[in-house]
Amino acid sequence: MMNRDAVALDDPVGESLRGHHAHLARRIGRAATYVPEVATFSAVSADPDAAEWADLARLLGPGGFADMFSCPAIPPSDWEPVFVLEGRQMIRPADSRTDRLRAEPGRGVVELHAEDVPEMLDLVARAQPGPFWPRTRELGAYLGIRDNGTLVAMAGERLRPPGWTEISAVCTAPEARGRGHAATLVDALVARIASRDERPFLHAAEANTRAIALYERLGFETRRHVTFRGFRTP
Structure with missing residues (x-):
């Protein structure tokens, strides 16, 4: 599997x-x-x-x-x-039947749309989950959690190799951390991905031990260690 x-x-x-x-x-x-x-x-x-x-x-x-x-x-x-x-690259080994049993999204989870992009960019600037641009939302579905109308957490779908969907941009505003928002959003995305008969995967920086521990608690396992690199052209 x-x-x-x-x-x-x-x-x-x-x-x-x-x-x-x-x-x-x-x-x-x-x-x-x-x-x-x-x-x-x-x-x-x-x-x-x-x-x-x-x-x-x-x-x-x-x-x-x-x-x-x-x-x-x-x-x-x-x-x-x-x-x-x-x-590291992490994948979810659970079968899709198990994931579908968790298909009910957590309370308060909403789908984010084009009109939400300014708030999404503001949240990314404060929470710094990694690269996120004005049109990144077009890569897949993005889900969020609001507190009194303010977007305080989000996560979404990014890379889409055949049979798989990457979960990315998992982030929570500093003032809303510790409430389980990240776990709620990842679970909702896992269920959404499994409903398409695809498998979820994600990437995490090796130094981000808190995120890795969270993903392991949510059933993800390390598939391989990777090195991310960026360059500028001549």
Whole structure:
């Protein structure tokens, strides 16, 4: 069960851009990236040559940012390193029947729409869950929890390799932490993903031990350790 179709998770960005997110992709040859303000993730083939890196550089433009996510390939030496972050990829081993038993979303969970984007961006600025842009919501469904009308927690769907959906942007406003909002939202997303006969997965920074502990309590297991890297084109 743990390894069913898991090979798609070895290249989650590339698989998403070639498949479910093809309508949000820009592409030259085998190099691909998302359209602006959706995501900065980029993808190349498993063994890219100089021409493929040149194609990606053309897509991004001079000084463009290439978030290579968990891609192990290293670009040419004239690409400027921006960050290196150790992390892990986690998947949910439970079968979909079990997940469907939890399909009732927690009380107070609402679906977020285009008109909610300003509040979502404000929450991200305060909670800092990771990259989130004005059009990131277009990657999938996003759920939130409000307190007296104010958005205090959210989580959503990001990468979509075949058979899988990534849970991302799990965050809670500082003043609303400790109330179980993150667990409620992740459970609701797990149920939604399982209802499509897909499997949930996610990524976490290795240093974020609190988040990893939460995901483990919610039934996620580490599939592999990864290194996230970002670069700027020449």
